[in-house]
Each structure stands twice: as structure tokens, then as C-alpha cells.
Amino acid sequence: MNIHTYEKLWLAAAMVLIVGFIATITYGAVGPGVSMIDDDGGSIDPDAISDHERFGDTGVTHVGGNEYEVDVVAQAWSYSPGEIEVPAGSEVTFYVTSRDVTHSFSVVGTNINTMVIPGEVSKMTVEFDEPGEYGILCNEYCGEGHHNMEGKLTVVP
Ligand code: CUA
Incomplete structure (x- = not known):
């Protein structure tokens, strides 16, 4: 050779x-x-979030009894809404999606922790038994503002 x-x-x-x-x-x-992504959440066009039935108007919705839904959009480098308030004793289903790049939605001190991927909806249901205050953080590196990406979750009495 x-x-x-x-x-x-x-x-x-x-x-x-x-x-x-x-x-x-x-x-x-x-x-x-x-596998942490819940397929039941479905998919979404990330370019049409503002017109989306659920994500066009983010926030907490009381769906009846002790059940609530919270719609969250993650983007560089914040969450919309930035502050979430739900009552103690509630059962809350979170729907989270991203407007731009991959983020996470992680509630400090709990097992609420999901990747948030553009085009995908992460869905999880959580029971809040007691009042408390929690930080929300992004665990997926998403650019220069990643370490400032945070929110707040308050469970009110
Ligand atoms: Cu969003 Cu890191």
C-alpha cells in the first residue's frame, strides 16, 4: 500500500x-x-404561541373544585408568568412550552422538574398540600442569561 x-x-x-x-x-x-417529557402534552408551533388558545394567555386558571391549570411559556431568559400563585390543597396541572430554545421548568425543593422544548408541551400534575414559597429555575443551559432565569411559585393558605 x-x-x-x-x-x-x-x-x-x-x-x-x-x-x-x-x-x-x-x-x-x-x-x-x-422520557421526562409527557407526550400527552402534545406539540405546538413555537412561532404561533401568541395566538395559541392555551399559551396566548399564560397564567393560572381555576378549572373547578380544587383543580387548577397553569400555562407557562419559557423564553430567554424568563418565564411567563414570572410569578405563580395557587391555593394550598389544590391539584395543579402545569402546561409548559418554550418560545425559543430548550429550557427547563424546575421548582426548587420539589420533584417538579421538566425539560421545556420548543414545539413540545410538557404537562405535569402536582398536588400542593401546604402553603409555601418556591423558586423556579432553569436547569438547561440556554445562553448568557441562563443563570438569571427564574420565577416564583407561591402556595397561599
Ligand atoms: Cu433557560 Cu437556562
Whole structure:
């Protein structure tokens, strides 16, 4: 073999590795690794959020009894609404989506923690038994303002 044959072999080997890496990353992004996303939440056109039935008007909705729905839009680098207030003893279903890049919606000190992906709606139902105050943080790096991305959740008596 001459030097050019070796070069071609190395190039071929490098291509195989690169394709392998991309396949791994792609599989990781759409595969079981994102099981924290609730498919029941469905999908959404991230460019039409302002006109969306649910996300065009974010906030807390009383749906009856002790049940509430909270619609949240995440964007660089804030949540809308920034402050959420629900009563103690309530059962709250959160619907969260992103306007731009991947964020998270994580309520500090609880197991409420979901990735928020543009085009996807993350849905989770939570019971709040006692009054309290919680911080909401973004755990997914989303740019220079990531560390300032926060909200507040208050469970009122
Ligand atoms: Cu949003 Cu980090």
C-alpha cells in the first residue's frame, strides 16, 4: 500500500466515527433519554404561541373544585408568568412550552422538574398540600442569561 491508500483508510475510519457519534447524539435526543417529557402534552408551533388558545394567555386558571391549570411559556431568559400563585390543597396541572430554545421548568425543593422544548408541551400534575414559597429555575443551559432565569411559585393558605 502507498501513503495515499492509508490516508483514504483513515479518512474512511474518521467518517465512520463521525456518523456513529451523530447517530448516538440523535438517538439520545429522540430516544428514551427524554422520557421526562409527557407526550400527552402534545406539540405546538413555537412561532404561533401568541395566538395559541392555551399559551396566548399564560397564567393560572381555576378549572373547578380544587383543580387548577397553569400555562407557562419559557423564553430567554424568563418565564411567563414570572410569578405563580395557587391555593394550598389544590391539584395543579402545569402546561409548559418554550418560545425559543430548550429550557427547563424546575421548582426548587420539589420533584417538579421538566425539560421545556420548543414545539413540545410538557404537562405535569402536582398536588400542593401546604402553603409555601418556591423558586423556579432553569436547569438547561440556554445562553448568557441562563443563570438569571427564574420565577416564583407561591402556595397561599
Ligand atoms: Cu433557560 Cu437556562
